[in-house]
Amino acid sequence: MFRLASEKFDGWILSARLKLNLFLENNRMTDDTTGTKKSIRADALRNEDALLEAAKEIFATSGVDAPVREIAARAGVGVGTLYRRFPKRSDLVVGVYKREVDACVSAATEFAQQYGPGDALSHWLKRYCQFILTKKGLAAALYSGDPAFDALPGYFRSNFEPTLQSLLKSAAKAGEIRGDIDAYDLLRAIGNLASTGGSEGAEHTHRMLELMIDGLRFGAKGR
Template identity: 75%
Template sequence: MQEDLTGTKKRIRADAARNEDAVLEAAKTVFAKSGVDAPVREIAKAAGVGVGTLYRRFPKRSDLVVAVFKREVDGCATDAKTLARDYPPGEALSLWLRRYCQFIVTKKGLASALHSGDPAFDALPDYFRSNFEPALENLLAAAAKAGEARSDIDAYDLLRAIGNLASAGRKSADTEGMEHTYRMVDLMIDGLRFGKRAD
């Protein structure tokens, strides 16, 4: 028995780590398919674990929802960095805005859960903003500096605007509404570029 870098007692057992990941992955899929109210048993089954295993790591249903949400936020925010590294500033910006758009659309069910009044979700809006706002700020700043976007747009305003656009056009959940949404978002991205100006 030895202490790890953080001072906790023991190493996480390999199967435990594997299962935690499997559960989160399964939950993401099931939530997307059946909504956030999907039965815990269904998630456990999809992950190939027993409900006991699931509950040891996520004592309350809401813990699992929160974990999935944060994981998705982290993934989307991380993509901002990746895109910024791999693409020219303007393109990185517009690619990420589409990525963000997908995030919003797939989290439709989650969004309503956030406003359900359950205190378990109180921290999520902050988590959302404190991750996405800096991410977008960086992309915007880089694009503006490169002369590929205007520099007078507030990141949070843009997040909200696109969030509203994306969550509005979701009637049939298939490609029908999505195309319309993407067209609107493209319009907005064009606006960012068209209005560009030298600093």
């Protein structure tokens, strides 16, 4: 009841991440008893992709409890197809979030190539903030007690922390921001910022984020 969210977030264990990765990777292949690998059909792969995309959009607007039919319909497939690939709702949820985490993480690389260290950091923080803002019902899922979600907080941290760490380091080395900021602290802070308030709070959140970014710049070596 009074448990801290950070407990879940902190409770990362290596095995959890490995399990998650293995589960998701194995989804691409099916190995029969002989040990050989057969690639799954192309249409099946397309549908899986469409489902994840549809679920992402619907989760963002209606939360993770949105009707299964709605997701299947938006993906343009039948409910049977959805159930074959994602037997439990949690499978879909995990799939969607992993996908979005990956997208957010890879955006960091793009930004790093496209902008200077300071701007890359700034852009990525906004991108990360966007990610959090669309996570309606994620907190509730994390607290649902369903063990299926146990691996998620660890997956988030183990992906986001190194990413931000790297951006911070580059920006600090370039003298664009101060160098005494901990990546995990910052991730948590933004998470806290973004999870208060509803839809009208999005703007407020972005203003506060700007403020934080300015705060990072203020203590830079360069000035």
